[in-house]
Amino acid sequence: MIKNFQLKKNITYIFLLIFLLTFFDLFKNTYLILKMNYEKRLVFNYGYCEKTSYGFVKYIKEKYNLKKNIHIHNDDKSVPYSASFYFEPKMEFSKDYLILLNYEDKKSLIDINEYNVLDKHQNCFFLKKK
Amino acid sequence: MKELLNIFVLLFLLLSISSFPISILRFKSLFNVKKIYLFDFLSINFLINTILLLFLSFTKFNFQVYLLALISCSIIFNIYQFIKYEPKYDFLKKELIFFLIITLIISIKLSANPTLSWDGLENWYFKAQNFFYGLNFFNLNETLGINYYPHLGTYLWGIFWKSSFFEYEYYGRIIYVYIFVLSIFTISDLIKDNHLIKPVFTSLIVIICYDEFLFGGYQDVLLFSFLIFTSKYLYFYLKTSDNKYLLLSFLYLNLLPWIKNEGYIFVIIAIVSLSCFINLLKKREIILFMILSILLILLKFIIFNNYLSINPTHGANLKFNYEINGFIEFLKIFLPGLIVAIFRYKIWILIIMGFVFIFRLKQVNKKNIFYKFLKINFVIYFLSLVFIYYDFLDEPRGLYWWIHTTLDRFLYSISGSFIILLVLILEQNKHYFKK
Numbered sequence: 001m002i003k004n005f006q007l008k009k010n011i012t013y014i015f016l017l018i019f020l021l022t023f024f025d026l027f028k029n030t031y032l033i034l035k036m037n038y039e040k041r042l043v044f045n046y047g048y049c050e051k052t053s054y055g056f057v058k059y060i061k062e063k064y065n066l067k068k069n070i071h072i073h074n075d076d077k078s079v080p081y082s083a084s085f086y087f088e089p090k091m092e093f094s095k096d097y098l099i100l101l102n103y104e105d106k107k108s109l110i111d112i113n114e115y116n117v118l119d120k121h122q123n124c125f126f127l128k129k130k
Numbered sequence: 131m132k133e134l135l136n137i138f139v140l141l142f143l144l145l146s147i148s149s150f151p152i153s154i155l156r157f158k159s160l161f162n163v164k165k166i167y168l169f170d171f172l173s174i175n176f177l178i179n180t181i182l183l184l185f186l187s188f189t190k191f192n193f194q195v196y197l198l199a200l201i202s203c204s205i206i207f208n209i210y211q212f213i214k215y216e217p218k219y220d221f222l223k224k225e226l227i228f229f230l231i232i233t234l235i236i237s238i239k240l241s242a243n244p245t246l247s248w249d250g251l252e253n254w255y256f257k258a259q260n261f262f263y264g265l266n267f268f269n270l271n272e273t274l275g276i277n278y279y280p281h282l283g284t285y286l287w288g289i290f291w292k293s294s295f296f297e298y299e300y301y302g303r304i305i306y307v308y309i310f311v312l313s314i315f316t317i318s319d320l321i322k323d324n325h326l327i328k329p330v331f332t333s334l335i336v337i338i339c340y341d342e343f344l345f346g347g348y349q350d351v352l353l354f355s356f357l358i359f360t361s362k363y364l365y366f367y368l369k370t371s372d373n374k375y376l377l378l379s380f381l382y383l384n385l386l387p388w389i390k391n392e393g394y395i396f397v398i399i400a401i402v403s404l405s406c407f408i409n410l411l412k413k414r415e416i417i418l419f420m421i422l423s424i425l426l427i428l429l430k431f432i433i434f435n436n437y438l439s440i441n442p443t444h445g446a447n448l449k450f451n452y453e454i455n456g457f458i459e460f461l462k463i464f465l466p467g468l469i470v471a472i473f474r475y476k477i478w479i480l481i482i483m484g485f486v487f488i489f490r491l492k493q494v495n496k497k498n499i500f501y502k503f504l505k506i507n508f509v510i511y512f513l514s515l516v517f518i519y520y521d522f523l524d525e526p527r528g529l530y531w532w533i534h535t536t537l538d539r540f541l542y543s544i545s546g547s548f549i550i551l552l553v554l555i556l557e558q559n560k561h562y563f564k565k
Contacts, residue, residue: 012325021235025239081251084252087273090265
C-alpha cells in the first residue's frame with residue numbers, strides 16, 4: 001500500500017527523468033566520454049586541419065614547445081580565430097613564426113614564399129620567416 | 131571514467147559552496163532561515179559567495195584557499211545540522227535529487243562536446259584563462275580578446291577550471307550549467323505542487339531554454355539566470371514590501387554589469403520600472419535602491435576606465451538619424467529580425483502567450499501590482515531594443531549584422547525576467563490541470 005503510494009507520487013519524476021535522459025542523449029554522451037579522451041573529442045569537434053584546426057595547432061605546440069606565443073592565420077573566415085589553442089598569458093609573441101591554417105593559394109593574405117616551411121599537414125603549415 | 135567522476139566531484143563542490151554561509155544563520159535568530167526553501171537557500175548562498183569572489187578577482191588571494199575553507203565550513207555546518215536538528219534533511223528530498231540529475235545530464239552533454247562557440251573562443255576564453263593561471267583583474271589588459279568586456283562570469287569559469295583534477299577547460303563551464311538549472315528550480319518553487327505540475331514545468335523550461343551554443347562560453351546564460359533570481363525576489367518584495375527581498379534583488383541585479391556590458395541596460399530598466407510604482411512602495415528604500423545602483427554602475431565605469439577601457443555602446447556612436455525615412459528603413463530590417471529572434475528561443479512564444487493571457491484578465495490586472503510591473507517592464511524592454519538597435523544603423527558592420535548576431539542572445543537574456551509570469555499564471559490556474 002505504502003509502496004504503491006510512493007510509486008504514484010514519484011511516477012512523474014521517473015517518467016520525466018527517462019524523457020530527459022533521452023532528450024539530452026545521456027547514453028550516447030557517456031559512451032563518447034568513455035570511448036574518446038578529451039583531446040580526441042576536441043580534435044573530433046574542432047577538426048585537425050579543417051575549421052579551427054585544433055589538432056594541428058596542438059601538434060605544433062607540443063612538438064616545438066617554443067617559449068613564445070605564435071601568431072595564427074586561418075584562411076577559413078567562417079570559423080573563429082584559433083589563438084586560444086596556443087596562447088598563454090605572460091609570454092610575448094614571436095615575430096618569426098607563423099601557423100597558417102586552411103591555406104588557400106589564390107585567396108590568402110599570406111605569401112608563403114616569404115617563409116620556410118617547418119612542418120606541414122595538408123593545407124596547414126608551420127612557417128618561419130626567411 | 132575519471133572524467134565522469136570529476137564531474138561528480140565538481141557538482142559536490144558546487145553544492146558545498148551553495149550551502150554556506152547561510153547555514154550559520156540557522157544557529158542565530160538573525161534570520162528566519164527555517165522558512166527558506168531549498169533552492170532559495172542554495173541560490174542565496176551562491177549569491178553571497180559570488181559577491182565575495184568578485185572582490186577576490188581584484189586581489190592576488192589564492193581562490194583555491196577560499197574554496198577549500200568554504201567547503202570545509204559547509205561540510206562541518208551541514209553535518210552538525212544533520213545530526214542535531216533535522217533528521218529529514220534536504221539532501222533526501224527528491225527535488226534535490228532531480229535537480230542534481232538534470233545538472234549532471236547537461237554537464238555530461240557539455241563534456242561530450244566541450245568545444246567553445248564563437249565569442250567563447252575569441253573573447254571570453256582568454257579572460258577565464260587569465261584567472262586559471264592565477265592572475266587577477268589587473269592582468270586582463272595583457273591577454274587577448276576585448277578588454278572592455280566584464281569578467282565576473284569568466285572568473286567563476288576560471289576558478290572551477292583550475293579546481294578540477296584534470297584542469298580541462300570545460301569543467302569551468304559546468305558552473306554555468308549549475309546556475310542555469312538552479313535558477314529554473316528556484317523560480318519553479320513558486321508552484322505549490324510537488325508531484326505533477328512543478329516537475330513537468332521545470333523540465334519543460336530546462337528543455338526549451340537550454341541552448342548548446344550558449345554553453346560554449348557565452349555569458350548570456352548567466353544574465354538569463356541572474357534575471358530569473360532578480361525577478362523572483364522583486365516579486366516577493368512587491369508582494370510583501372519586505373526589504374530583505376529588495377536587497378536580494380538589488381544584489382542579483384547589480385552583479386549583471388560585472389557579467390556582461392548589457393547588464394547596465396537591465397539595471398536601468400529595473401530602475402525605470404520601479405520608479406513607476408514609487409507611490410505604492412516604500413519611497414525611501416526604492417530611492418536608495420536607485421541611487422546605489424547608479425553609484426555601482428559609475429564605480430564600474432571608473433574601475434574599467436582606469437585599468438582596462440570602457441565602451442558601453444559597443445561601437446555605436448549615439449548619433450541618431452532623425453529622418454522618418456531612416457526610421458522606416460530601420461523598422462524594415464529590425465522587425466523581421468525581431469520575429470526571427472523570438473522564434474529562435476521558444477520560451478518567448480510562451481511568454482507572449484502569457485502576456486496575452488494577463489492583458490485579457492482586467493480584474494487580475496487591477497489587483498496585481500506585479501503583473502503591472504511586468505507589463506511596464508515588457509514595454510520598456512521593447513522600446514529599449516528599438517533605441518539600442520536604431521543606434522547601430524550607421525555602425526560600420528551594419529544593422530543587419532548586429533541584429534543577426536546579437537538580437538537573439540539579447541532576447542534570450544531578457545526572457546529570464548519574464549519566466550516568472552508563466553510560473554504565476556500556472557500557479558493561479560493549476561486547478562484546471564487537476565480536474
